[in-house]
Amino acid sequence: MVTKALKRFFRLDSIEEKIDHYIELEKQESIQKSVRDELAIAYTNQKNIFDNSVISTDEFVKVKVKEKYDLFIDSYMSELKKAKGEYDQLKSKRVKLLQNEEFAKAVKLYKARQLFDNNEFSLIVYDNIIKAVTKKEVKYADSIVFNSNRELLLLKRAKGDENAGKWVIPGGHVDPGEIWEDAAKRELKEEAGIDLDKIETCSDSNVLSGEYKKNGVHIKYYMSYLKEKNPTILLDDKETHDYEWVKVEDLKDYEMVFDMKENIDKIIHPWKQKVIQLKKSLDDEIITPQIFNLALKNIIEKSKKEIKEINNIEKADKYSKDQLKDMISEHERLIKILNPYAKMDKKVSTELDIQNKELEGYKKQLSTLTKGNEVDDKYTLSLNDFEKLNNTIKKAEELVQEVNEKIEGYGK
Numbered sequence: 001m002v003t004k005a006l007k008r009f010f011r012l013d014s015i016e017e018k019i020d021h022y023i024e025l026e027k028q029e030s031i032q033k034s035v036r037d038e039l040a041i042a043y044t045n046q047k048n049i050f051d052n053s054v055i056s057t058d059e060f061v062k063v064k065v066k067e068k069y070d071l072f073i074d075s076y077m078s079e080l081k082k083a084k085g086e087y088d089q090l091k092s093k094r095v096k097l098l099q100n101e102e103f104a105k106a107v108k109l110y111k112a113r114q115l116f117d118n119n120e121f122s123l124i125v126y127d128n129i130i131k132a133v134t135k136k137e138v139k140y141a142d143s144i145v146f147n148s149n150r151e152l153l154l155l156k157r158a159k160g161d162e163n164a165g166k167w168v169i170p171g172g173h174v175d176p177g178e179i180w181e182d183a184a185k186r187e188l189k190e191e192a193g194i195d196l197d198k199i200e201t202c203s204d205s206n207v208l209s210g211e212y213k214k215n216g217v218h219i220k221y222y223m224s225y226l227k228e229k230n231p232t233i234l235l236d237d238k239e240t241h242d243y244e245w246v247k248v249e250d251l252k253d254y255e256m257v258f259d260m261k262e263n264i265d266k267i268i269h270p271w272k273q274k275v276i277q278l279k280k281s282l283d284d285e286i287i288t289p290q291i292f293n294l295a296l297k298n299i300i301e302k303s304k305k306e307i308k309e310i311n312n313i314e315k316a317d318k319y320s321k322d323q324l325k326d327m328i329s330e331h332e333r334l335i336k337i338l339n340p341y342a343k344m345d346k347k348v349s350t351e352l353d354i355q356n357k358e359l360e361g362y363k364k365q366l367s368t369l370t371k372g373n374e375v376d377d378k379y380t381l382s383l384n385d386f387e388k389l390n391n392t393i394k395k396a397e398e399l400v401q402e403v404n405e406k407i408e409g410y411g412k
Contacts, residue, residue, distance in 0.1 A: 025094040057348035113127035141183035141218040142171025148229045158241040167254045184222040193234025200227040210267035
C-alpha cells in the first residue's frame with residue numbers, strides 16, 4: 001500500500017488529500033503558535049517575580065530568585081527556539097503548497113464551503129466567492145427523482161437556512177475536479193439518503209434531462225425513476241427537516257427557491273415552452289399560420305411519443321424473470337408446433353431457424369442471471385426485449401395458421 005507521505009513525495013495525492021494535508025499543517029501551526037503564546041505568558045510571570053525580588057532587602061532571597069530565573073530563561077529560550085523552529089517549518093510547507101495557484105483557489109473554495117455549511121454567510125455570498133475565485137460560472141447538479149407512483153421528491157429547507165421553509169429538489173454545488181453526474185449522485189445521497197448505486201431503478205438512472213444558465217450560474221438536472229413507492233429517506237438535518245412525494249400537477253402549491261419550479265416544469269413538459277415560443281413567432285408574424293399549424297402538430301406528436309416512452313418505463317418494470325421464463329416456454333411450444341411444417345414450407349423453415357437462434361439468446365440471458373436454483377429477483381425484462389419476444393411469438397402463431405390453411409387447401 002502506498003502511504004500518504006509517499007503519495008505526496010511522488011505527487012500522486014488527489015486534491016482532496018492535498019487539502020486535508022494543508023488543513024492538518026494549519027492545525028499544527030496553530031498548536032505551535034499556542035505553545036509560543038503560553039511561553040510568552042510564562043516569561044511575563046517569571047519576569048514580574050524577578051523584578052519584584054529586586055526591591056527586596058534580603059540578599060539571600062535575591063540570589064535564590066536570580067538562580068531560579070536564570071534556569072527558567074535557559075529552559076524558556078530552548079523551548080522557544082524549538083517551538084519557533086517547528087512553527088517556521090510548518091508555515092514554510094503550507095506557504096509552499098499555496099504557490100500552486102490552482103491549489104490556492106481550491107483551499108479558498110474549501111474554506112468558503114465550510115463557512116457556508118455553518119450558515120456563516122448566504123448562498124449568494126458563497127456563489128459570488130466561487131465566481132471571484134474561479135473566474136468561472138457556479139456549477140450545480142440537481143436530481144429530479146420520481147417514485148413508482150410517479151411522484152416527485154421534494155425536500156424542505158431547515159430552520160436557520162436563508163430559504164427556511166421553502167421546498168427544493170435534492171442537489172448542490174459541483175466540487176472542484178468533480179464531474180456533474182457524480183455531484184448529482186453525491187448530493188442525492190447526502191441530502192436524501194438515496195444511493196443510486198444500490199437502490200432499484202426502473203431504467204437508466206441519473207440521466208441528464210435539462211440545463212439552466214443565468215447570471216453566472218449553471219445547473220444541470222438529472223432524472224431518475226425509482227421502483228419503490230416509499231423508499232427510505234434519510235435527511236441531512238443541517239439542510240432539510242422534511243420531505244414529500246408530490247404529484248407534478250400539485251407543484252403549484254409548493255413554494256420553491258429561485259426559478260426551480262419553472263425549470264422543473266420546462267424539463268418535465270418541454271412542449272409547453274416550444275408552444276409558447278411558436279405562438280410568439282406567429283404573433284410577431286415571423287411564421288405563417290400554415291407553418292404554425294404544421295409545427296404545432298409536430299410538437300404534439302413528439303410529446304405523445306415522449307409520454308409513451310415514459311409510460312413504457314413503468315410497463316417494462318412489471319415483467320419479472322418468472323414471466324420471462326413463461327414466455328420462453330411458450331416460445332418453445334410454438335417452435336415445437338412449427339417443426340413438423342419446416343420441411344413442407346421454406347418460409348416456415350427460415351422463420352424457424354431465426355426463432356431458434358433468438359430462443360437460445362434468451363435462454364443464455366436467463367442462465368447468466370441464475371445461480372443454481374436461485375434467481376436474482378432484481379432483474380426485470382426491458383420493454384424492447386418483451387416486445388421483441390412477443391412479436392416473435394405472434395409471427396409463429398401466424399405461420400402456424402398459414403401452414404394449416406395450406407394443408408387444408410391441399411386436402412380439398
